[in-house]
Amino acid sequence: MRKYRVSMLCVTALIFFSGCDRSIQDPNVVFSEKHKDPIKELEKTSKETDHSQFGYKQTFYVPIYSDIYTDKDNRKVLLSATLSVRNTTLKKPLYINKIDYYDTGGTLVKSYLRDPIELPAMATLNYIVEKEEDKGGSGANFIIEVEGIDDTVTPVIEAVMIGNFSNKSFAFMTEGKPVVH
Numbered sequence: 001m002r003k004y005r006v007s008m009l010c011v012t013a014l015i016f017f018s019g020c021d022r023s024i025q026d027p028n029v030v031f032s033e034k035h036k037d038p039i040k041e042l043e044k045t046s047k048e049t050d051h052s053q054f055g056y057k058q059t060f061y062v063p064i065y066s067d068i069y070t071d072k073d074n075r076k077v078l079l080s081a082t083l084s085v086r087n088t089t090l091k092k093p094l095y096i097n098k099i100d101y102y103d104t105g106g107t108l109v110k111s112y113l114r115d116p117i118e119l120p121a122m123a124t125l126n127y128i129v130e131k132e133e134d135k136g137g138s139g140a141n142f143i144i145e146v147e148g149i150d151d152t153v154t155p156v157i158e159a160v161m162i163g164n165f166s167n168k169s170f171a172f173m174t175e176g177k178p179v180v181h
Contacts (some may be wrong), residue, residue, distance in 0.1 A: 008110075047117065049095065057147040058154070060176035064129060064137035065161050076138070079163040080131040083142055086156040087119045096152045097145040099127070104139035119155075128153040132161070143177065 062083065067076040073158030087094040096119060099112040112127070119125055129136070146155055162169070 014121055018123055039144040042168045043092075049116070051095065051116070051147065054095070054147045056149070056151040056153055057145070059098075059179040059181070060144045060155075060157050061179050062142040062144060062157055062159050062176040064136060064140040064142060064159050065138055065174075066129070066134050066140045068163070069138070070165050077163050078134055079161045081129040081159050081161045083127045083129065084156075084158045084160070085119065085125045085127075085144065085146075086158075087123050087153065088123050088156055089119055089148075089153050091115045091122060092149055092153050093119050094155055095147050096125070097147060098143060100143045101129070101136065102134055102141050104137035104142065109135050109140075110112070142176075143179070 061131050063088075064081045064083070065079050066081070067078050069076050085094075085096060095116050097116045100108055101110045101112065105154070117125070129140075143161070144157060146153075155176075158173055160171060160173045160178075162171040164170070
């Protein structure tokens with residue numbers, strides 16, 4: 001009987017601690033082709049690049065809705081969001097220097113980059129903000145800074161939000177807008 005209890009305790013601890021590994025649960029890892037964080041993978045490719053020769057640099061504001069209000073009772077529905085940064089050039093890489101996530105009050109929630117990342121020609125970086133991440137609020141946003149060899153590397157930056165309320169589902173998108181400094 002004692003061996004049974006010890007075995008059950010070990011199995012329970014193993015199940016509990018395996019649930020604590022965020023990389024297994026992170027949809028950005030789960031849904032990526034290599035099952036690795038797409039931002040960390042791209043950080044490795046940009047370290048030896050000389051950014052002093054770049055002629056294009058732009059900052060974008062991308063609205064994200066972590067939640068929206070549904071009715072007069074002020075009930076809110078949590079939303080998941082996918083941030084999409086697309087390099088639209090056929091031959092030139094785009095460099096992303098900053099991906100910062102802010103809440104409704106303008107407070108920085110998370111800075112996603114430690115180092116610039118290189119987005120190859122015609123490539124897309126998708127990043128998911130989970131529905132359970134409700135720190136952003138209805139006025140959340142990303143600030144994204146990009147640069148490249150010249151202004152032909154202007155990216156397309158969008159966010160798609162999805163959610164459901166009762167028996168209804170909905171989706172909508174927002175576009176990144178250049179920030180004037």
